[in-house]
Amino acid sequence: MLQQSISSRASNRSRRDPTAPLRHVDPVLISCIVILSFVGLIAVYSATRGPGPDFSKSYLVKQSIFMVIGAGALVLFAAVDYRKLHDWAWVLYGATTFLLVLVISPFGSQSHGAQSWFALGPFQLQPAEFAKLSLIGALAFLLSEFRGDIDLRRLVAVLATAGLPMALIMLQPDLGETLILVVITMAILLVGGLPTKYIVALSLVGLIGVLGALNSPVLADYQRNRLTAFVNPGDKSNKALYNIEQSQQAIANGRLTGQGLFDGPQTKLGFVPEQQTDFIFTAVAEQFGFVGSAVMLLLYGLLCFRIWRIAQVAKDSFGTYICVGVLAMFGFSAFENVGMAMGIMPVTGIPLLLISAGGSSTITALAALGLVLNVHMRRFQ
């Protein structure tokens, strides 16, 4: 009934055609996206307005602009049949790979010790964010072509496809974004039918790789400290611990119902570093308490559930793999970002999609959700 009333104002064609895409928009997913984006704007504003009395609105304005651009991207990525991406996947992959090379050349800019963005006037373009989406496209293409039949040669092809952007992003270096690509690749391989023996083998290689990296000069000291801080919370010599302590105190300060909007002292006084991005969850948790942050996580969970469901009802495996990739992207960014703020995951700077401030990540996230909606809308075509 509800769907009918929504679509009553739609075109004549859709009224007549039961498979018309506009009749199959997922309202739950869209509601989740709208509410979470709104929560994100409030969180970003509260984390960046400062203690006053001259409250800064610059982050709020910027993030609103990104949301609008992102909404445009969402519509675009939902409107054009996702199967067209089948043909464009490699173009997108090639373009982002080129940008990833370009960003570590002198054309790119540095901040916080990582050369990861292009300066475009007042905005910053982070190709690593777009790489997530283009990798999802490329891997979905590959695995849908393989049709669940993956031998070692094909596995190597997949790993090579995933490995190139990972390697380029590690050169910036950006450990967090690389980890997201790893998780996306693992998820698509899992659902794409990678034989169990390879899964076991890859897991072993991954485990050895992580342990090896932690004990080798590949990682800088600060990276190692950040990664291990949550394991040894008593180690006072570890600088990364300060951030974790501050963020956990801010979260605890929220108690059951929160300190109230704009009334979180830790948030207001800037005790939590990078609060508008990596530690955005603390702003939500301190101001809205357990009730508010649990509701936000539930919305996030619902969003993931809808993506998971769409992956299952997709018309073709290409659509399924796209959804699985996007699910991995959202699921991991939530688990890593929120987990880090609460001290149960290592400190790696990745945004909480839709909530954290940031143009490239917001636009990518909305575009990715557009694709998922696309898959849902066209599941009968």
Added chain:
Amino acid sequence: MDTSSPRLRMSILGVVVLGCFLALFARLWYLQIMEAPALAVQATANRTRTIATEAPRGRIFDAKGRVIVDNRTSLIVSIDRNELKKVKNRNELIARLADVLTANGTPIKISTIEKRLTEKQADQLQGAPIAADVTEEVIHHLSEYAEDFPSVSFERKTVRVYPYGTAASNVLGYTGRITAETLKTLEAGSDPDGVVKSYHPDSIIGLAGVEATYEKELRGTPGVELVQVDSKNRPVGTESYQPPKSGNDIQLHIDIDVQIRAEQALVDRLAVLRGTSQRDGTKRGAPAGSVVVLDPRDGGVVALATAPTYDPQEFANGISQDRYNQLQNINGASALIDRSITGQYAPGSTFKLVTATAALSNGLIDGKSSIYDDGVYKVGNPAQEFRNSGDQKNGNVNVVRALTVSSDVYFYWLGDRMDGTTLIQDAASAFGYDKKTGIDLPNESAGYVLTKAEKKALHNKYPTAYPNGDWYTGDNVQLAVGQNVVAVTPLQIARAYAAFANGGTVYQPHVVWKILKPNSTPSKPSDVLRIIDPVVTGTVTLPPDVRGPIESGLEGVTGPTGTAASAFIGFDLSAFPVVGKTGTAQVDGKADTSLFASYGPAVAPRWVVTAVMEESGFGSEAAGEVVRHVYELLANQSLTGAGTATSGTRD
């Protein structure tokens, strides 16, 4: 089961994602519900800083209600030398600071700053003070451009002001920053009165004089401001503020006029005598001395002078090591010692009060018992000779005349007769010579009056310092005239004469009279929190047949035939009769210690005045003169009715 079935794989993925979210919820519950109270405490500590503001100390009034210690605010600029070592462009910084100070009303040269930086502080913890009493403009500039002035800090200090300059500095003492060791002993809960006045490392504490003994009263309760700070430690607001509360005022028995007169008379006389020769040709060093004025009716300390002395103001902003060393050697004497309570001197003939009391009260003599004094007294076989000062022959003397003319021979005889007993020591003990007086000032010394047993014990303990452990008749003979085996403080002498003057009551001398409310008006009875009651520490039995002859003898001392006659020429003794005893204590290789102990007026005495002067010669010519000058002021006060407030409201 097909482990590669897409449905199963999707389920696995779903379970993993669900597991992740469940982990997040669990942790969220733990942090916000279970651990929140503990973490919230940490968070509060994290974003608040406690700023303690020292409260003004209580003021100090003299007996007539005049402010003798006051407060004022001083703005002090200082440099932390350890921080300065880390500054790159050190010289530019100092030049910049000199410019700012000079441009804003505190002219200073770069070389002066450099000099202040090299001066060693007595207190190494403090930053080197560069300029005191700078203008508000300087402070504005320094706080506005704080980044340009690393290692430079400023503070608003309440500092002590002394309207009467150095007067009574030994009584008042001084304040200074608390030491780390003291701070430890003062930690909360250790205060026996339960008054926790939260000291912190920058706290100012009384370090000497009544500032130290009445620290608890004088110290105010610091203001505590709980300031909210942001992550860069910049204050953004106040969570709570408890303003500082001034300390209690105190009022002393000290009459600042009498104090100044005593100090001046002492310093002047020492200066006159210094470098001259006494009768036997020994040069007078006259480096130091003391004057004590007590109220014999309650033990109130009216004046307590010591020379040389120091300016407490020099300690207010931190004193340099050089100056500190200098103060320890002024004409060969330290200015940092209060001789009136810590100096130990042979009392000389002033001790004859004790010997006479012992002899009279034990019936060895009466007022008329006389011997022939030919200037020499012989003891033992082979005879050891003890002589009068200047070999003077006094002819027939009884105890009255012996006191007036200071016949040593008469007292040698008494000492000889009392040998083998502790009668003199017992009398000395009754007058309080064997223990500290208990005055409310720090670092008091006790004298000693040795007995046969004590001399033996001393010898056994320190065989080199006391080579002879036996008690000879000669020892008792010397004791009778206050030499060799006896040493006392000037305050003990004054207290003994006060006890004699008031008929036998030995009071504990007291500097502080009243504890007043903060910011009080001393004349308002409602501002008095409490009065320090006189404390009686003992009595001397002085029946008329004991006190009478001694009093007569002492009355004669200032008279025409007395030993202090010359000192009182021109003083109207009929209007204000002074009763006293001179003393001239021999010190090996140096000029004599000059002593004079007295009280007046003779009937219903109100003041005991004693003076003790090192290497200054005969009793009357040094100490007698000083005491006479003090009496001139007291007699004037007494006759014009301008008595001390002490006597005005007491009785």
